[in-house]
Amino acid sequence: MNLRALTKGDAAVAGAAVLLFIASFLPYWTVDCKGKYCGDTSTNAWDSVLFPVLPSVFLLGILAAALILVQRFQGQAAANRQILGLRLDQWGIAFSVAALWAALWSLGGGLEGIGHGIGAWLAVIALIVLAGAAAGGQLIPVLKTPLVTDRPAATAAFPPGGGYPAPGQPGQPGQPGHYGYPGPGQDPNQAQSPAFAGQPGGYGYPTPQTGQPVPGQGQPQDVAAQQAQQAQAQAAAAQAAEAEAARQAAAQQAAQPQPAPAADFAPFWFAVPAPRQLAPKDNPAGAPVGELVPGTWYLAVEQRGSALVAQLQDGTQGVLADTSGIQRG
Template identity: 45%
Template sequence: MNIRSLTRGDGAVIGAAVLLFIASFLDYFSAGDCGSYCDKIDLPNAWDAEKLPLVLPTIFLAGIFGAALLVGGRFLPEGRKFGAVSLPQAGATLMVFSLWSAVWGMATAPDEAEMGAGAILGLIAALIGAAAALISPAVPALAAPLVPAGGAAPGPYGGQYPQQGGGYGYPGGPQGGQPGPYGAQPGQAQPQYGQQPGQPQGGQPGQPGQPGPGQSAGGPQGATGGAPDPNFQPFWFAVPMARPLFPEDGSPQPIAELAPGTWYLAVEQRGQALIAQTQDGRRGVLQDTSNIQRG
């Protein structure tokens, strides 16, 4: 279980589930102006199945189970589904159903009844959870990792990879939006596409993406034509948006899709492309490495 797979939106969903659980123990209805009779009135909460048989399963349990499915699906291998939907999709559906049930419960409440703290807090929690579940993939602030990158990134089998200076966003790294090569030290010149590490900068100016001798241009095979970097060190990274992962043999059909908010392991660099490994052990070529976030 890798907590780095969680996003800020997932954190909002977890918080909404906690609020729903707390609200379920509060009075669902309020007595209003009861005067000296307030102590004699027995107000039900969501767990009172005799007076409120549908409130607990349709509002509170639906929202809590939806949050559990959505967050639990983050720790499963990519592409794992149960039937036609994935666990995050089923969880988001349950949270929307919880919000609809809370709104409907307030709209159909008896005229003489006033909504209590449990109903109001449950509606707010269901609204937060449903909104976070639906808009998190489209909002960069919510799609960002819940645990900020820092310290040593976890490696497979309980190991750790040390952080390297000069990467994206690290002190001493390239400035002005010009990231340096993976594994390069600050101040080193960036090699041309397909150029061996340490080889003098050659070629014609104004053509940094020109393929080297014996390399094909375009396509997956052309994107991985560079020689592996011997100074490369594995690191964890996340993509800002969904990007395809191609086979290492150069086939044009993707073998997986890297999703934002999930951490993947970069095990090798070939030219401008990365050899990435998914959580279920599949390896492939990530051609578009722009704006990735290092862990």
């Protein structure tokens, strides 16, 4: 059972099935009768009087949802399994449309004093959602998105404080002493010029009237902030250089002739730690045919040396040259 194979469309199908099951116990017919001899004035779909509403509307719709979800849970293993020429999810789509058709016809007719209850109307709404999600699950982009994704937690890009002054201190935007704002008695044109950085009222320095030390009298906080910013800039440049080197190495490896598939290779599920391009299967040097993103499991169907032939959710296959750091399922 692979929960990561479920999509938002599958969740809508499951929710509609639960709503349909609840509606089967609510009044389907209501009788406008007053007096002590009227007895029970409502009945639900489980009453034999309403046969065949129960099997043709409620049970057929629930069966359609079950077939669709079973197909999704089995994943790629059930991609080629068919019953009378159709997959389980295709049978589910057909059953959901047939149940909706029967529910709409059951709303017609009736006798004087007898009307449809909340169970009938709720069943029609549930079947509309069920049939729409089943038929449009592979067509509407919103319904195709995965229901469960494993995304890494976002980390802070800067250290606490970041070397910026706290609110209310000099150097805050709009206050005297911030970069681009002249200090008391300073020429506005000089305050915006980089040549005057380091002067009282310039970028990162307090104004003389705040009681803080001026340059040359010792400012350990400003020096530490500048060193932290330089260290961050150097680290970012190093990461960019490593990423470019890895990309060039992957491109060179993809351009080389690919070896034959390993004889003892067995398909397996894997996930990538960072977004990676998928090269064409027959021309590794060509334009990418897809992209692998973190948080989604993909099926490796073939191995070519250190590269893998991966399959996307829509069936597209391509060569993944950079397999470093992948997580096997």
